[in-house]
Amino acid sequence: MLSDTDLGAIWLTLRLATTVTLLLLVLGTPLALWLARTRSIFKGPVSALVALPLVLPPTVLGFYLLIFMGPSGPMGKFTEALGLGTLPFTFWGLVVASLLYSLPFVVQPIQNAIEAQGPRPGEVAATLRSGPWDSFWHVTLPLAKPGLLTAAVLGFAHTVGEFGVVLMIGGNIPGETRVVSVQIYDHVEALEYTQAHWLSAAMIVFSFAVLLLLYLLQQRKSAVGLRYGS
């Protein structure tokens, strides 16, 4: 069944996906808000940049990240200047890569949710003496909750399933960068199909359980709404 190495990879993957999801919600929400509201000429270019990981093969992204975060890359120089060393082959390197890679999956649902609100709730809030910050927290965000939930699920799932990028910058270090998807790949490549099956099955069951839980939560939310109606 699952070996210690497999369990280690699972634990690492969960840690990575949770970290990335939380960071993405924090960073992606203001970005989504800006994209949903701005009329700036930069909206197009920024949207395209955010969506880029959707169309780029992960290995391309991974390759450029390897160079970008490496000792000759701008980010590598920056992190070395801070005394942090370089990011490839580290957990936080994977976090940075996953942030970029999963960004569109988090930004777009939130952006859609905010765009779907239209300007009205914000205007109403303003006429109720609610300043921009207040109205962001108490109106825009709560109204965008389904979008945030979708974003969290997609961001988490996508990070768990991420493979190509990790392959490029991970270095297969146990407890640091050896995530489940790489572990499964190793099993398959080494023709260890039984282990691959067990780990894959565990992944599927886990992912299904997480998604199911979230959908159930969402459903109960709407059921509350219906109860109000009766």
Next chain:
Amino acid sequence: MDHNRDPTPGIQGHFHLPRSNGDQQGAFTLDAKLDLPGTGVTGIFGPSGSGKTTLLRCIAGLQSCKNASLSVNGETWQCSSKRVFIPVHRRPLGFVFQQPSLFAHLSAGKNLEFARKRAGEAVSDSDFQKIIELMGIGDLLSRGPESLSGGEQQRVAIARALLIKPRLLLMDEPLASLDQMRKREILPYLEKMHRAFDIPILYVSHSVDEIARLADYLLLMEEGKVIGEGKAAALLSREDFPAQLGDDLGVLLEAKIAERDDQWKLLRAGFEGGALWLRDGGEPIGESIRLRVLARDISLTRSEDTASSILNRLPVRVQEISPDRDPAMVLVRLKPLSDEGNENTSGSTRLIARITRRSLHQLSLVAGSELWAQIKSVAIVR
């Protein structure tokens, strides 16, 4: 802009907003100068697309306007020449939107709390209760907005706007999205509100009924410009009151309850030049009321038709016949015969009938013809 330095009661200002593609109203340049009373209800009236809503949004600060000034009862809210612009959320105003716009994620009660927490001054529990009772929404508080009818939602929205303790209440066609039934349901609440709170209200509408019922003062708009203003009663009864009102064209009659007929549950209201029978709505004898008679509700007969079910018939003389914007119709201005000795007064008791050209021809009406006006319905507007 002297009025910005010198505290003057009332609402003064000007807005010049060139048309732009991004503007939803789009088709006109808003160019409005305001000098409105600082109390009571001011109706902002005009056809759809005349700039009423844009003007109201400018006053609220929701629509940015580069060339503008505004002061409300001595407080400067906006003055582009002095680079003053108080953002919407710092203006002591309440705003009721055309579409009911309760926050969908909050129950009706939480929507009210949202406003109460942010009110300009503390809202005491008794004030809170008073507003809830006034709007008749005590039973709705635990419910979500989606489970309320449009009228209920709008009542909650009005209560919410009142709870912010505004010093100016802006209402943008608050009844326009509601059907006739709901309108009738809400209008009394608006009247009560008007009487209970001493808040100046700007009330945008394209419905003469609402304006006639609520407004003390009136601002008429067309294609982004103010084309007239004055006391509502006087303005509404003027015969040059904008003809684009079409179906809503009519006259306002200042009347007094003169007699109560308990057997038939009717009231007789007398006005200069005649009297009309109305359904008894409980008004006491001697009370002043405002009656509205729509042009489309008057039909004309050569002789008195006593076999008709129509209650109110007045002998009148044709004064003038003028074309309607509908080529099949004409407008006939009439003067009650009993008012004929009164030639020199303002002539406010004239009636207007809207009839087809064919009827005009069949009855061979000309100025001076004497005939009977049958009045199908009379509305008490206040």
Next chain:
Amino acid sequence: MRIGFRCCHGFIRRQTELLSLTPLALLLGTFAMLTTLSARGDETTIAVASNFTAPMQAMVNQFEAQSAHRVKVAFGSSGKFFAQINHGAPFDAFFSADAEKPARLIAQGLAEKTSLRTYAEGKLVLWSRRDGFVDDQGLVLKSGQFHKLALANPKLAPYGAAAIEVLQHLKLAQSTRSQWVQGENISQTYQFVASGNADLGLIALSQVMRDGKITEGSAWLVPDSFYGPIRQDAVILKRGRENPALLAFWLFVKSPAAQATIRRYGYNTGASSGPLKATEGGDTDAE
């Protein structure tokens, strides 16, 4: 109902057959057309491990310059080719990056047993992209004066297994373990080093050698005795055994000219390292 079911069944089966046959039929059709058009040469399609891309391209150019036959080459991961061949991929021969997969294909009856031969032997090099970082004795490994050491995953890549052997030979496997970063394959391992993310790495000589010279950085050519041979074996697959184009190319790969090319790209060949396995002889029989 029953008729309908049978119809459906037949339809689906036809579809499936059609689907699986389409590429093959197309390919064969193309072959036939090319054959009739050129009327001189045949065509063959071979699967080649991607680490052997450069020498293979050079050899194919050499071959086609002197022959009417045409060779189409698919480059990719050996593991994927192995799986694809298992599922009927239309290759005439398979040049693997290891010895294990061709042997398994033979065991499964998908390849000609007698054709098995080692076409190249990989050589391991300790390389850094920085000049002078690696000395010509490889002492830098013992000094521990480096941050990260890249090597291929020993479980998956023969070069990785060989790298471990080298480290064990030097008794450095334990002391350097915390500095290892593993690439899933040897080309990824090269990227780690080439991008500077790893200071040095045990990679394939073929990755840094062009025309007999190491093109940049500093390197230590690990002695062959430090690790077992990294055999890259090739086999003729069932469907290629009667393809004249393939057989001609197969023969060419063994020619001195081709062997020289292979060596120029940093591999050992049977010719340079002496006669290898019995498969050499078997090979001759197959022809």
